[in-house]
Amino acid sequence: MIPVTSTYRLQLREDVTFDAATGFLPHLAALGISHLYLSPIFAAQAGSTHGYDVIDANVIDPVLGGEAGFERLAAAAASHGIGIIIDIVPNHMAFSLQTPWLRDVLRHGQDSAYARHFDINWSDKLVLPFLTESFADALSSGQVGIGQAEDGPVMTVGDGLAIPIAPGKVTADLDALHAAQAWRLTRWERERDSITHRRFFNVTGLIGMRVEDEQVFDDMHAKTFDLIDRGLVQGLRLDHIDGLADPGGYLRRLQARVGNCPIWVEKILTGDEVLPDWGLAGTTGYEAARKLAQVLTDSQGHARIVSDWRAATGKMGSFHDAIQTAKHEVLRQELAAEMLDLIDLGHRATQADAREQGGEALREAVIALLIAFPRYRPYFCQTFQRPEDLALMDKVTTEAAADLRNGAVVQQLAGFITAPGTDAARAFQVRFQQVTGALLAKSHEDTAGFRWNAYLAANEVGADPDAATITANGMQDWLATRQGSALTLTSSHDTKRSEDARMRLVAISHLPDDFAALVDRVAGLDGAGVACANDRWYLTQVALAIWGEDDLDQRLHDHVVKALREGKTITNWIYPDTEAENRVLSLIPKLTADWAAARPAALMRLIARGEVLSLIQTALKLTMPGVPDIYRGCEGPHFALTDPDNRLPVDLDALMALTEASGFAGQKARLTHAMLRARRDDPAFWDGAAVQFAATGAGFVLTRVGEGGRVTVTCDPNGADLGAGTLMKEALPGLRVDFSPE
Structure with a gap:
């Protein structure tokens, strides 16, 4: 192999x-x-x-x-x-009429060979929230009919839907025919709280598999x-x-x-x-991307930026507070179906436990436990309890009970999660652990992460803006325990910013005065007051992150629409307020025209510092324990925002020519080539080499020592000329990579 x-x-x-x-x-x-x-x-x-x-x-x-x-x-x-x-x-699979197994379930219901494949609550019919109006209205307007597909008869609705119907159930009475099926068509808005299948996060179009x-x-x-x-x-x-x-x-x-x-x-x-x-x-490898951003963030500069942001926006509290607020909103909006399902499962579990609880007490306890849970999930199962999960649940239970008049219900439900004694309790345990991750992801990555706009370099998948920095000793402790076969990513199809865009944002912690100058410049644009300070702060950073890219205005426009809807403060995906969005979007062409004409010195310095940090990040990534994962195109400069911006096509011919390029593009490509080939040519060294990470007067040194050699990466985020190294035989700003026999 x-x-x-x-x-x-x-x-x-x-x-x-x-x-x-x-x-x-x-x-x-x-x-x-x-x-x-x-x-x-x-x-x-x-x-x-x-x-x-x-x-x-x-x-x-x-x-x-x-x-x-x-x-x-x-x-x-x-x-x-x-x-x-x-x-x-x-x-999960697609909750779609194109899915063959699901079509069989729609036709045969619980008699289908695939009925148990999908995570469906069969205490009710399978709800299909596919309509733009109620079924009764569709029927009365003549949109419902009978048709024939390759796999049998179907009920048609309008021009787009053709749903398999049970064998032998065809009748001219379309209302009775609908009532006889294993499924029930509803208006699309019912997906918020009336679905009967487990979905992926709040994506009703994806159905959970068992x-x-x-x-x-x-x-x-x-x-x-x-x-x-x-x-x-x-x-x-x-x-x-x-x-x-x-x-x-x-x-x-x-x-x-x-x-x-x-x-x-x-x-x-x-x-x-x-x-x-x-x-x-x-x-x-998301945790690796987080650690690299932390260690390259200047702690004093970061503190200055957050202070300036608070002064400009009036925002108080912590990112954790923002997540807790978002959790309450997300649970009652995007994940209302999951919340109601858990309340129902809790009711069944308390009945089986012979300590049945009232509906409101259950609702309060379920919500409190979900809100208090700080991770994606624990890992309780029928045969095993991890001590760390038990300790975590003790802490969560205490916190959840603190704000309730009676914590007994919280304690009872927590007992179902840690040690279920009945099938009903086990069902609650399983579903609770599946919902916590959806709630944290939607609250952290897709809500609070687009509201807490102080320092976007820390608003990443799995990252914590309340802990945006790490000491050299902390980095050493983490590296020393890192699994050598784990992937090390800095960009992916799901990261909120690509690696080089993120390093431009890290650069603002090194040059906070320059960033402040850009923020003030945007605030001074004609009509800038139509957007709040928090939105202007966000726009300034994302413009910096991908400045110089093709189709800049359109890409910023599309991204800011997504950011505003994810943040759910002035608009949202389900009921967008395009008038409110347009007020913010109107700043984009003004900003880009101003920066293009003036080429502010602060912008140029931040871009230059971002290049230095990107080279350091690349060298650390390719040297530290773990398997480097290169996202397509990131062997060279890659400036992108969250999907779909980070999934735009890449030019293979241009990538192949990068090692001959001048400037940052060629430097990053040559550094990546040299270090990846070194890893490929001597895998045993990289598997076994010990790691040492230490601060120096100006920056950091990462060293790997193993049988046959020593690799040293010397980093100066200020961009000093450290001279050419013996592994990377050209001078790179702020970086030197040496390999020597041991």
Whole structure:
């Protein structure tokens, strides 16, 4: 098996097919990449831009080139000495009429062979919130009819819907026909609180899968196992592991089946949380991106920026306070269905426990526990309790009970979570652990992270703006315990800012006066007062983050619309207020015209400092323990905001020519090439080398010492000329990389 020394993440779709991926292989081989890391390859909904809305987990998507195309890619990769890692989605599939298993469930209800595959509450009909009006109104207006599809008769609604109906149930009475089905059509707005399937976060169009069931597990992974058995796939990346009923049990079963095929999980670690002992290769690496941003942030400059932001906006409290506020909103809005489901499960559990509670007491207790839970989830199961989870639940229970008149219900529900004694309590335990992650993600990443705009470099997946910095000693402690096979990412398809854009934002902590000058300049633009100070602060940072990019105005426009709707302060996704949005958007062309004409010295200095920090980040990433993961295009400069901006096409020919480029582009490309090849050429050294991270007068030094050599990365964020190193044989601003025999 090829040693995993680095990975290169390619986003398939949007014209990136298996044949297009094959075109990258010579470049990746020259770059020193050991493994090509692909976004989901299985059949997804028509027009999918990402592939996570899988409709058939056992068919390789024809849009990408089908199985034959994947086989060609795998063979070509092997010929270049490159392995393949695929991204699989065990948690959910598309809640779509294009999903064959779901169509069978719609037709046959609980008699379907796939009824247990989907996480559906069969105490009611399966709710389909597909209509723009009530079913009764659609019926009375003549929009409902009967049709015929390849797999049998269907009920049609308008021009777009054709839903399978039960065999033998066809009747001219369309209202009675609808009532006879295992499903019930409703207006789309009912998805907020009336759905009967477990979804991914608040995305009703994705339905949870019950992979804890052995048959479902086998059916969901049949093609994945076939690809591994045939030697076409050499690694797995698992999407959203925290959504599963029993992540640990699932992973044990998966590892037993795939043997020594390495597995990485998308797991967001918060605070001092560590990955459970699941015997994995590691996480996908968001915690590494967080640590790199922390150690490169200047603590004094950061404090100045936050102080200035508070003065400008009047915002008080902490980011934690902002999350708690967002949790209350998200739980009652986007996740109301999950909240109501948990309350119902809690009621059933208290009945089975012979200590039935009142509805309001249950509602208060469920909400209090969810709000108090600080991580994505604990990992309680029927057979195992981790001491750290028990300690965490004790703390959460105390906090949740503190603001209630009677904490007895909280204590009772917490007991169901830690040690369920009945099937009803076990059902509450499972669902509580699935909801905590959705609530934190929607409250932190997708709400508070777009409201708390002081320092966007810390508003990242899994990061904490209340802990935006780390000392050299803290960094050393973290590096010393880091799993060597874990991925180290700095950009991904899900990061809020790409790595180089983030370093421009880190630069404002080094040059707070220059950032203050930019903020004041934006505030002085004609008509700037139509946007609040917090929104102007946000716009200034994102403009800095991608300044100089093509289609700048349009990209800023699209991103700011998303940011405002995610923040949910003046607008939102469900009921957008375009008039309020346009007031903020009107500043974009004024800002870009002003900066383009004046080329403010403060802007130029921040950009230059961002380049220095980007080079340091790249060197640290490629030297520290862990497997470097390069997001497509990030071997060179990459300035992007959150998706879909970070999924725009990349130019392979331009990437291949980067090592000959001048300036920052060439420096980053040559640094990346040199260090990736060093890792590929001597994997044993990098696997075993001890790590030392220490502060110097001007910056930091990271050293790896192992059998056969010593690598030293000397960093000065001020950009001093440290001279050419022996591994990277050119002078880079603020950076020197040396390799010496030991």
